[in-house]
Amino acid sequence: MSADFLYTIEVILNGLMAGVLYSLVALGFVLIFKASGIFNYAQGVMALFAALTLVGLQEGRVPFAHLINAVFGTKVHHFDWTLPAIAAIIFTILVMVLFAVLVEKLILKHLVNQEPIILFMATIGLAYFMEGFGDLMWGSDVKTLNVGIPQGGSLWFEDFTIGWAAEGEKFYGMYVDLLDVWAAIIAISLVLFLTVFSQYTKSGRALRAVADDHQAALSVGISLRVIWVLVWSISGFVALVAGMMWGAKSGVQFSLSLIALKALPVLMLGGFTSIPGAIVGGLIIGAGEKLFEFFMAPIIGGATENWFAYVLALLFLVFRPQGLFGEKIIERV
Amino acid sequence: MNVDNTKMMDIKNIVLRFGGVVAIQNISFDIFKGEIRAIIGPNGAGKSSMLNVINGFYHPQEGEVWFRGKKRGSMKPYQIAHQGIARTFQNIALFKGMSALDNIMTGRFTHMKKSIFSQIIWAGGASKEEYENREVVEKVIDFLEIQHIRKTPVGALPYGLQKRVELGRALAAQPELLLLDEPMAGMNVEEKEDMSRYILDVNNEFGTTVALIEHDMGVVMDISDRVVVMDYGKKIGDGTPDEVRNNQAVIDAYLGVSEH
Ligand SMILES: Nc1ncnc2c1ncn2[C@@H]1O[C@H](COP(=O)(O)OP(=O)(O)OP(=O)(O)O)[C@@H](O)[C@H]1O
């Protein structure tokens, strides 16, 4: 095989693995949108907030340290304990469940039967509130997150692929980051788990039922409010996984919430109500933008990753407005 | 049918308004344990609204609903489902993306009590509960003779079969009171006969009390024990099929509506 071809494969591979994170954020969107018709602008901030909480708990940071110090003139910043990663993850899950309960009690409950745009605005408010709240609670410095996932290039894979190039070509093996590989494995397990859960448990079926028909769901005894809490909890959990991967990769910082915006083209591609669409859409965007950058940046200048996804999504919208897996939209006359 | 004249449900002086429209004007009637109670009347008479009051979708401005000898407070529809009242809808309300089997499984919701944690780890009784309830559902599927469409997404089924799946979902709940809103609308004669037989069998074999709305007079007269007749939100007749058939007000109401 020629080295150019192998480099292209490497780019696609890395793109796919970056795309996994887009898929995860998009998945959180889709879950909430399907069940309640709410476009949750705060999904990205939820990932940030989950990651912040995870780091904070793991390192034993004092929440609201800044505020406490300002009010009481103290100088607290850390407790004298740290938590093992697994314990911190479990506590963070509990925090995200608590968050879901509060969202239901303080916001959703009061907005039932409102126009989608009102609910959308509410989630924008929620997003900025959480961003500020996260800042106040854990501070705005960039934090490094280490939950024990291996990082760095896989030497094994480099050795494995080094012999693939044709005789005499300059090729040193393919580079894949172990973190990306783990992110992919974890994301796949998460999706499998969610699929099994929604197929073979009472609550999973209830989630799908509510996504299909509220009245009918009520008539078989499903409480919509319990389902809202459940679906926001699951989205919170998905956000935690996304935030954890992203945080481990690039540090936990406030720009993390911007990944939500990358999920938007993913959703346009995959359709707002399709879980497979969110996953495939994320992968296409991830691989597509890396490939485009690889081939086109030398010609039209760099930083194509900033806009490529949106243009691709726009093209898609024009030709297939319902997304990859969405049902065909047929106008009723 | 073991109708023993104890009241399963007592509807007292219900008034239901939508803005200026009075959908139900001071209606009272009762449903005996074990009977098939029909509600009939021309289009717009308020029949569906009455069913919606019984299962909690609508909250009447006045009146009381007594269930199993107790006055019912203000309850949400899902709470009423947990009390043992199941229903079908005039415009089929199935979960379109789900298979017939899964749709009917949702009917078991009120019988499945294992915690969310148990469901997540698929242990601590959740899997056992799933299998047990699945067995009940398979019995319902056999009863309704829909084995061949178990795995079909219901959106792809013909209308008559969708109606049957919807009945299956309500039956899976093993309700004490089964509310059916026009279960035979849009069906051909043969399908209607099947549906009548299912309703009679459910009533006979499981003693399930049934309240049904139906436009087909032949069917109503055949299968129901007692009939309430509504017109323009008022009750104009109440009694056995024979009594109702000979009631002058009922005859007038029906003659006044050309399509009946
Ligand atoms: N949710 C609602 N909002 C406003 N008006 C309603 C609502 N539901 C019912 N109505 C009105 O109440 C009246 C009775 O309607 P209902 O659906 O109960 O009649 P019905 O006897 O079931 O008729 P049909 O045989 O056509 O099904 C109608 O005038 C209807 O427009």
Ligand SMILES: [Mg+2]
């Ligand atoms: Mg009706």
